[in-house]
Amino acid sequence: MTAAPLAHADTLVLDYLAALWAAGDDLSPEARDDLMSTVTGYIALRRDLADDPARVLTRLGPPEQLADAVRRGGMATHLRLPSPAPAPQRAAPASGGADHTAVALLIAGGFVLPVLAPGAGMLIATGSPSWTPMQKAAAWILTTGSAAGALLAALVLAGFAGGLALLILYLGACAGSVTAGLALLAGLKRP
Secondary structure, eight states, rough: OOOOOOOOHHHHHHHHHHHHHHTTTTSSSSHHHHHHHHHHHHHHHHHHTTTOOHHHHHHHHHHHHHHHHHHSSSSGGGGOOOOOOOOOOOOOOOOOOOHEEEEEHHHHHHHHHHHHHHHHHHHHHHHHOOOOOOHHHHHHHHHHHHHHHHHHHHHHHHGGHHHHHHHHHHHHHHHHHHHHHHHHHHHOOOO
């Protein structure tokens, strides 16, 4: 298998890079690698812009000058590519009245209407951008899990009707929504 001959422009670039490698022979390996990657990146960028390789190499200057610039403690200024602009910071959504209503329904509403108020609170919390999907899922599990556990306990304790059993069921139904409300309150993003 034979390789196709290199184009003249490719030969110019390879010769330039070989001369640059030789000119930076006394640099530390890190500095030499940084110089080589910067120059090859510059050449690749210019070639992508359809610049003539011979003109790009002329703009770079002699390899010895680039190596001397690194020896003096920096990269040649014409090689420094602009640093990418930092990504814009997305402002955290301010928690509003609906978020606080959801937390209140989960914590206090569970004592007034044990199944309905926490369900309403979770519906409000689900539509809010203030909590992550993971926080919302955990709150749903806590809320529905305690209600389901209370229903199961009610079926088990149905034969043992008494005031203490009903109080335990009531507190069991409220426990999950209170825990979910406290967890969401702690995770509520403050403006």
